[in-house]
Amino acid sequence: MLHSPPDPRGSPPRRRAAERGTVSGPTLFARYAFGPNRLGLCGPDDAASLFGETTGDDGTGDERLVRQLALGFEGAYPYLQLIGRANGIADPLDRRVVEAYWLGSPLLDLVTPGLLGESLRVRFRPRLGEPTWRWLASSAPAGSRPVHAFHVLDVFPKVGLMRGEQVGRVLQTMDNCRIRWGRVLERAGDNLVVNAVPLALDEGKLVLGEPRVERITGWQDGRGFLGAVEAGDVVSIHWDWACDVLSADQLDRLIGWTQHELGIANQTL
Amino acid sequence: MCIAYPGRVIAIDSAGALVETEGRRHRASLLLEPGVVVGDWVVVAAGTVIERMEPEEAARVRALLDAAQEPDAPLPA
Numbered sequence: 001m002l003h004s005p006p007d008p009r010g011s012p013p014r015r016r017a018a019e020r021g022t023v024s025g026p027t028l029f030a031r032y033a034f035g036p037n038r039l040g041l042c043g044p045d046d047a048a049s050l051f052g053e054t055t056g057d058d059g060t061g062d063e064r065l066v067r068q069l070a071l072g073f074e075g076a077y078p079y080l081q082l083i084g085r086a087n088g089i090a091d092p093l094d095r096r097v098v099e100a101y102w103l104g105s106p107l108l109d110l111v112t113p114g115l116l117g118e119s120l121r122v123r124f125r126p127r128l129g130e131p132t133w134r135w136l137a138s139s140a141p142a143g144s145r146p147v148h149a150f151h152v153l154d155v156f157p158k159v160g161l162m163r164g165e166q167v168g169r170v171l172q173t174m175d176n177c178r179i180r181w182g183r184v185l186e187r188a189g190d191n192l193v194v195n196a197v198p199l200a201l202d203e204g205k206l207v208l209g210e211p212r213v214e215r216i217t218g219w220q221d222g223r224g225f226l227g228a229v230e231a232g233d234v235v236s237i238h239w240d241w242a243c244d245v246l247s248a249d250q251l252d253r254l255i256g257w258t259q260h261e262l263g264i265a266n267q268t269l
Numbered sequence: 270m271c272i273a274y275p276g277r278v279i280a281i282d283s284a285g286a287l288v289e290t291e292g293r294r295h296r297a298s299l300l301l302e303p304g305v306v307v308g309d310w311v312v313v314a315a316g317t318v319i320e321r322m323e324p325e326e327a328a329r330v331r332a333l334l335d336a337a338q339e340p341d342a343p344l345p346a
Contacts, residue, residue, distance in 0.1 A: 040296035177315035
């Protein structure tokens with residue numbers, strides 16, 4: 001049991017975003033989508049292109065192809081469209097929209113419960129059985145926003161899986177799928193050793209647990225999204241793949257929106 | 270994918286299941302539903318099979334998905 005909540009942030013990341021430069025929206029999307037895509041869990045069956053076109057030596061590739069691949073992420077893309085529309089941004093792969101979806105940002109504030117609810121109804125009601133649709137329909141009125149953490153953290157409590165012997169496996173699944181963060185301790189070949197913050201249960205509620213040392217993947221044969229990474233940097237993680245080096249502001253938003261969606265998930269527990 | 274979606278299990282191997290939905294195939298872990306067999310209709314979320322659908326519910330969803338794939342057929346609300 002956790003008697004006092006751990007500080008999920010720790011000391012601020014060592015570097016600011018401006019020191020690392022920025023990438024385009026499509027490339028940022030690829031950085032986060034590649035983790036599950038390489039495992040065949042979502043998106044089109046072309047992880048090699050998604051990776052290859054966004055990890056070139058000059059940091060650029062065939063953006064048109066990346067945009068085409070992004071359309072095949074049928075879970076994420078409609079949310080990008082929704083965030084863009086709500087904020088008057090025509091391009092769903094605008095960098096601001098992409099970052100709002102993966103990490104969270106003030107752009108989500110303009111996606112009202114009504115807009116999210118209507119989007120969910122159109123997309124999911126015909127496709128889901130009544131019990132599953134019922135819990136999803138309750139998410140928008142509860143305050144969920146179309147941030148990636150929304151589905152990941154909401155679904156398991158709502159379908160009653162946070163009980164019994166399989167709780168440990170459920171927490172592991174949620175940790176794999178949500179966008180996590182970890183402070184870099186060292187690089188070990190194509191891997192990074194990080195101090196990452198896992199989910200935990202405290203008196204039956206989902207919380208951010210004590211940081212633990214983990215080994216994640218950051219490169220394939222020396223190629224990856226991170227560029228130069230140093231001990232003390234904080235990286236984002238999706239399905240054990242290191243997506244990006246986070247600035248202090250990005251980390252704050254990721255933690256804040258994760259806690260927001262945890263709070264909604266905990267209403268069910 | 271990270272959202273919840275229904276699909277039919279078309280293959281199972283040591284790494285999990287291959288689930289088809291609306292013409293697309295994705296892998297999914299069977300960690301939480303190890304008893305799933307080929308042909309089952311399931312709900313997948315976070316890369317994991319989280320529920321087996323009851324046959325009548327699966328039939329209803331399958332009919333809706335089939336109707337949605339016909340040209341010019343609007344999705345039922």
